[in-house]
Amino acid sequence: MHGLGNDYLYFDLREPIATAVDWAALSRQICDRHFGVGADGIILIGEMPGVDATMRIFNADGSESEMCGNGLRALAKWLYDRGLAGSKQVIATGAGNLEPEVVETQAGRATLIRVNMGHPSFDAANLGGSPLIEDLLIGEDYSLVCSAVSMGNPHLVVFGPLWDDDRLYRLGPVLERHPRFPDRINVHTVEITGKNQLAMRHWERGAGPTLACGTGVAGATALAVRLDRVTSPVTVEVPGGQIMAEWNGPGTPVYLTGPAEEVFEGFFPWP
């Protein structure tokens, strides 16, 4: 399934499987776009009392993340389309219990999902001591003004004209592994394109360039509102399409509204 081209392979683990699986290794292997199926990561669907489902996400390089915004919308669609949950859901993630709601359907299938993504955190402690904005030194004599935000997972935002491929592919991996962020970080170039509009490109931790990053959109929108650069609601243009983000300031959660699509279903031959 995918949300705006940010694609994941989902494993339904509500019935436990007999084999012990190295999920990190499986993710690396199956997400390879030439030697595997190809995806930005894998998502494990599980069960737990009190919620509609649980979700774990591994990036294509095998690293595990706390959360995935596009992946969560697609999981909500999966549950809804199969009659496993209603339109208002609660899904347990590494970033806490989050609440997707199916807001549009076609022929009984979810097409648009609005998600309460939880509260953004600009708290220094979440990002290895990074303040809201700083001059991040890259190499010996080059620095970038960056902002950092956590949506359960960490994001670095660089406001300014949208980076071209050359800049994204050069700076993305360097910033992802900047020593300031020992757990690595998702990197976003963000251009303010209107009072209620942003354009973004992403270099994701563990996945590289992706067509969309939901938690990144949520975090960047909260930062842009907090810095008085846009007013909520905000339409965000990402390489894979458009998504809507809302944030009404400190003490309130970020909401994201966007599509999700299912591409195929199959059976995995567990050894």
Ligand SMILES: N[C@@H](CCC[C@H](N)C(=O)O)C(=O)O
């Ligand atoms: N694409 C996702 C985020 C996936 C995890 C991320 N790469 C990380 O390591 O934190 C989204 O839509 O939020």
